[in-house]
Amino acid sequence: MPQLRIALAQVNPTVGDLAGNAELVVARTREAVASGAHLVAFPEMVLTGYPIEDLALRWSFQQASIATLDTLAQRLACEGLGDATVVVGYLDLRDGGREHPVGVPRGAPINAAAVLHAGQVVARYAKHHLPNYGVFDEFRYFVSGTEPCVVRVHGIDVALAICEDLWQDGGPVAQVREVGAGLLVVINGSPYEVHKDDTRLALAARRAVEGGAALAYVNMVGGQDELVFDGDSLVVGPDGALLARAPQFEEALLVVDLDLPVATGRCTAEIGADPLPAYAPRPAPPIEPRLTDEAEMYRALVVGLRDYVRKNGFRSVTFGFSGGIDSALVATIAADAIGGPNVHGLSMPSRYSSQHSRDDAFDLAERLGAHCRSIPIATMFDAYMGALHLTGLAEENLQARIRGTTVMAVSNQEGHLVLAPGNKSELSVGYSTIYGDAVGGFGPIKDVPKTWVYRLARWRNAEAERRGEVPPIPPGSIEKPPSAELRPGQQDTDSLPPYDLLDDILDDYVEHDRGADELVADGHDPALVERVLRMTDLAEYKRRQYPIGTKITPRSFGRDRRQPITNRWRETAG
Numbered sequence: 001m002p003q004l005r006i007a008l009a010q011v012n013p014t015v016g017d018l019a020g021n022a023e024l025v026v027a028r029t030r031e032a033v034a035s036g037a038h039l040v041a042f043p044e045m046v047l048t049g050y051p052i053e054d055l056a057l058r059w060s061f062q063q064a065s066i067a068t069l070d071t072l073a074q075r076l077a078c079e080g081l082g083d084a085t086v087v088v089g090y091l092d093l094r095d096g097g098r099e100h101p102v103g104v105p106r107g108a109p110i111n112a113a114a115v116l117h118a119g120q121v122v123a124r125y126a127k128h129h130l131p132n133y134g135v136f137d138e139f140r141y142f143v144s145g146t147e148p149c150v151v152r153v154h155g156i157d158v159a160l161a162i163c164e165d166l167w168q169d170g171g172p173v174a175q176v177r178e179v180g181a182g183l184l185v186v187i188n189g190s191p192y193e194v195h196k197d198d199t200r201l202a203l204a205a206r207r208a209v210e211g212g213a214a215l216a217y218v219n220m221v222g223g224q225d226e227l228v229f230d231g232d233s234l235v236v237g238p239d240g241a242l243l244a245r246a247p248q249f250e251e252a253l254l255v256v257d258l259d260l261p262v263a264t265g266r267c268t269a270e271i272g273a274d275p276l277p278a279y280a281p282r283p284a285p286p287i288e289p290r291l292t293d294e295a296e297m298y299r300a301l302v303v304g305l306r307d308y309v310r311k312n313g314f315r316s317v318t319f320g321f322s323g324g325i326d327s328a329l330v331a332t333i334a335a336d337a338i339g340g341p342n343v344h345g346l347s348m349p350s351r352y353s354s355q356h357s358r359d360d361a362f363d364l365a366e367r368l369g370a371h372c373r374s375i376p377i378a379t380m381f382d383a384y385m386g387a388l389h390l391t392g393l394a395e396e397n398l399q400a401r402i403r404g405t406t407v408m409a410v411s412n413q414e415g416h417l418v419l420a421p422g423n424k425s426e427l428s429v430g431y432s433t434i435y436g437d438a439v440g441g442f443g444p445i446k447d448v449p450k451t452w453v454y455r456l457a458r459w460r461n462a463e464a465e466r467r468g469e470v471p472p473i474p475p476g477s478i479e480k481p482p483s484a485e486l487r488p489g490q491q492d493t494d495s496l497p498p499y500d501l502l503d504d505i506l507d508d509y510v511e512h513d514r515g516a517d518e519l520v521a522d523g524h525d526p527a528l529v530e531r532v533l534r535m536t537d538l539a540e541y542k543r544r545q546y547p548i549g550t551k552i553t554p555r556s557f558g559r560d561r562r563q564p565i566t567n568r569w570r571e572t573a574g
Helices: 018-034 053-057 059-078 173-179 196-211 293-311 325-338 355-368 378-388 392-414 424-429 450-466 475-479 499-512 516-521 526-538 540-544
Strands: 003-010 039-041 085-093 109-117 120-126 149-153 156-162 183-188 214-219 221-224 227-230 234-236 242-245 252-259 269-271 317-320 343-347 371-374
Touching: 003 018, 003 183, 003 214, 018 039, 018 059, 018 085, 018 252, 039 183, 053 059, 059 085, 059 109, 059 120, 085 156, 085 183, 109 149, 109 156, 109 269, 120 149, 120 156, 120 269, 156 173, 173 183, 173 196, 183 196, 196 214, 196 234, 196 242, 214 252, 221 293, 227 293, 234 252, 242 252, 293 325, 293 450, 317 325, 317 392, 325 343, 325 355, 325 450, 325 475, 343 355, 343 392, 355 371, 355 475, 378 392, 424 450, 424 499, 424 526, 450 475, 450 499, 499 516, 499 526, 516 526, 526 540
Parallel strands: 003 039, 039 085, 149 269, 156 183, 183 214, 317 343, 343 371
Antiparallel strands: 003 252, 085 109, 109 120, 149 156, 214 234, 221 227, 234 242
8 A cells, every 4th residue: 555654843933923934834834754654643723823703804814824835835835845735724715716605605615625736736635614702604605616635645535624524414524435445644723621632532433433534634733812722633443453652742744654545536626646665664653641530620821821821921920829729729820831930929918818818828939939029008098988888798899999900000011911710610600800900811720620629630730749849829828718808808608509519410501501490400500590691691701801701611711701791590499
């Protein structure tokens, strides 16, 4: 059987950085060619970054994407890399001179793949199934047929598909066996969600068996706003067996030798009419072990924050070091992402702040090599109270808002990005203060339930001990009952059920859209169910004003789950 050495370039592009992303392609192609690769595949929309949202509608950006593709093809040839077949994703436009479905505007933006060889764009392919990332949706049915694009590379038929094409039954991937391709290359911008790597491998194996072809799946890595891409590129054989797998959350070049059948079908373009001379294959690359759930989630949070800071031009972060578990975990994630010296904590004690919380805040900073300064808010609080004479909840929230103003003032003066340390459980039920603890530019754990906050904190400390390091999170932050410390003796359980019970209800309601009757049938107290669901519904207006943060669940607030703010529907039990 003919041989083909392929390289999957798992890279981290930046949205809008066309020149920088093209440099990534050139650098990785050079590395792949040096390893003897004949075909190099890059992720979906690698030239533009992904997702580009409404940039896809901007004429100047559309033209720049197409021009960058043409220039890239020529540059690869000029630098002696033109013999390689290179597959890249980019933004294209529908050719207005061709037939297209009724109602689809001419010049509609296309999520496309191009095949580059010898200084030319030898083939283009438009994505058939498009995700719910906004801008492409109105053009969902813009397709040019149901067959995949097939390029003959050294006597082997290679079919192309893009991301969701793989997930949809029917469509181009289902036609791989009919067109006789020996290899299906799928380029992807597939965001991370917990447990998605297991689903991804099973799907790739099933599609390979259905198509009777080897399948090479390349995914991007890195953070883009609230999304994180985990890489996890892989190759499976026509029998569905896993042949190679790249690491998660790291840039990598996965090089694999494949024995593939001789081309028999029709093709869009032909590159090198004859099969390659026989060569000695490389040793099979190691199959990277999968991370545990805790390690995987933690890495996603670190990468998401790191790239948000780096790609937006920040160098440091600041937020309140309260001594509690949430701020401790956020501080640790930040230190792992950008280095402890770039983390600036603020201890802002009031008359109700316990000494152990103050001590834990400074202990945390010392363990991380971070900064921490104390800015007492008692005098500011007294000044407000003297003018406003607040009581009850308004008095409690005033303390949070003074802290929010203080953090923003330090950010404004010193140029740090402000982090919001709230978790998903609190955001779900509105247990946060607008313009208080909810201020900030990024919420690293906004999609992490409280029970997982504890799991991740314990896991991170255990990892440090395993490596012979000082655990970063003070034991007191993990062990003490959670409290906002806005009144004497306050604990979270004064306002909320225990977090394990709360998260159990929220998982059913938020992640799975189960109603009150279903939750009661599972054994939950009807009054508690109605209370938690009502709190969740009423807090939608708060969530809309919360900063973005890394998505790790299928139903993250803001991107995946949005309820009407003005809404009189209420779930009732029975």
